[in-house]
Amino acid sequence: MIDAKRRTLLKGSITAGSVGVAIGAGLLTPQLVLAEWNESAFKAKDIPTALTDLLGGDSAETSDKIKIKAPDIAENGAVVPVTVETDLEGVTSIAIIASKNQTPLIAGFDLGESALPFVSTRIKMAETADVVAVVKAGGKLYQNAKSVKVTIGGCGG
Amino acid sequence: MSDIKIRAKLSGDETTVKCLMSHPMETGLRKDSKTGEKIPAHFIQEVVCKHKDQIVMTASWSGGVSKNPYLSFKFKGGAAGDPIEITWTDNKGESQSATENIA
Numbered sequence: 001m002i003d004a005k006r007r008t009l010l011k012g013s014i015t016a017g018s019v020g021v022a023i024g025a026g027l028l029t030p031q032l033v034l035a036e037w038n039e040s041a042f043k044a045k046d047i048p049t050a051l052t053d054l055l056g057g058d059s060a061e062t063s064d065k066i067k068i069k070a071p072d073i074a075e076n077g078a079v080v081p082v083t084v085e086t087d088l089e090g091v092t093s094i095a096i097i098a099s100k101n102q103t104p105l106i107a108g109f110d111l112g113e114s115a116l117p118f119v120s121t122r123i124k125m126a127e128t129a130d131v132v133a134v135v136k137a138g139g140k141l142y143q144n145a146k147s148v149k150v151t152i153g154g155c156g157g
Numbered sequence: 158m159s160d161i162k163i164r165a166k167l168s169g170d171e172t173t174v175k176c177l178m179s180h181p182m183e184t185g186l187r188k189d190s191k192t193g194e195k196i197p198a199h200f201i202q203e204v205v206c207k208h209k210d211q212i213v214m215t216a217s218w219s220g221g222v223s224k225n226p227y228l229s230f231k232f233k234g235g236a237a238g239d240p241i242e243i244t245w246t247d248n249k250g251e252s253q254s255a256t257e258n259i260a
Contacts (some may be wrong), residue, residue, distance in 0.1 A: 037202040040220040054217075079223045098221060102186060106221035109230075112213045116171065120229035121212075124184070124221050
C-alpha cells in the first residue's frame with residue numbers, strides 16, 4: 001500500500017487541484033486518486049491543528065456567504081442534520097466542525113470541478129456547541145458558525 | 158448486495174444526489190454499558206462519489222458522522238441515465254460500492 005512515489009504524485013496533483021486532469025492524462029487511474037485519509041487532522045483535539053492539517057491554514061475569514069442549516073435545538077446529539085451551502089466562487093473544500101467534540105473535525109469534503117458548493121450530512125455532537133463550516137475557495141479560507149443546543153450528547157457511552 | 162441507497166435526481170442542469178449507507182460509525186470513545194470496555198473504533202473514513210467515472214466529490218470522515226450516514230451533494234453536467242457511483246472505505250479497510258442512474 002505505502003508507495004512513496006505514489007504519495008508524492010497524489011500530493012502534487014491535489015495541490016494543483018487537477019486530479020481530473022491527471023486522470024485525463026492517464027497518470028492516475030481513478031482508483032489511485034483516493035486521497036490518503038488525513039489521520040492527524042481527524043485526530044487533532046483542537047480546531048487550529050485540525051484545520052492546518054486538513055486545509056493548510058487556520059486563519060479563516062468569517063463570511064455570511066456560507067449558510068449552515070442545522071437545528072437550533074438538537075434533542076439527540078447522535079443525529080444532528082447539517083447542511084452547508086455557499087455562494088462563494090471557486091470552492092474546492094468544505095469542512096464541518098463540532099467545536100466542543102473531543103476530536104472537533106467531523107468531515108472534510110473535496111469538491112471536483114463539477115460539484116456545487118453544497119453538502120449535507122448528519123453528525124454527532126457531544127454537547128451544546130457551535131457547528132463551524134470552513135470553506136476553501138480560491139485558495140482562501142472562509143468560515144461561519146451556528147450554535148446548536150444539544151439536549152442529549154451523542155458521543156458518550 | 159449492497160447497503161448503500163442512492164437517489165440521484167436531475168433538475169435543470171443540477172443533479173442532486175442523496176445517499177444512505179449502513180455502517181455502525183463507532184468513534185472508539187464509547188464504552189460497552191455491560192462490560193465497561195471501550196468499543197473499538199469502526200467508521201467510514203472515505204467516500205468517493207463519481208459521475209461517469211469522474212470524481213465529483215471525495216468525503217473524508219471521522220467517527221463524528223452519525224451512524225448509518227446520510228450524505229447529499231449537488232453537481233452540474235449530469236444527464237438522465239448517467240451512472241452515479243458511491244464507494245466507501247472504513248478504518249478496517251472494508252469497502253462497499255453502489256451505482257445508481259440519474260432519474
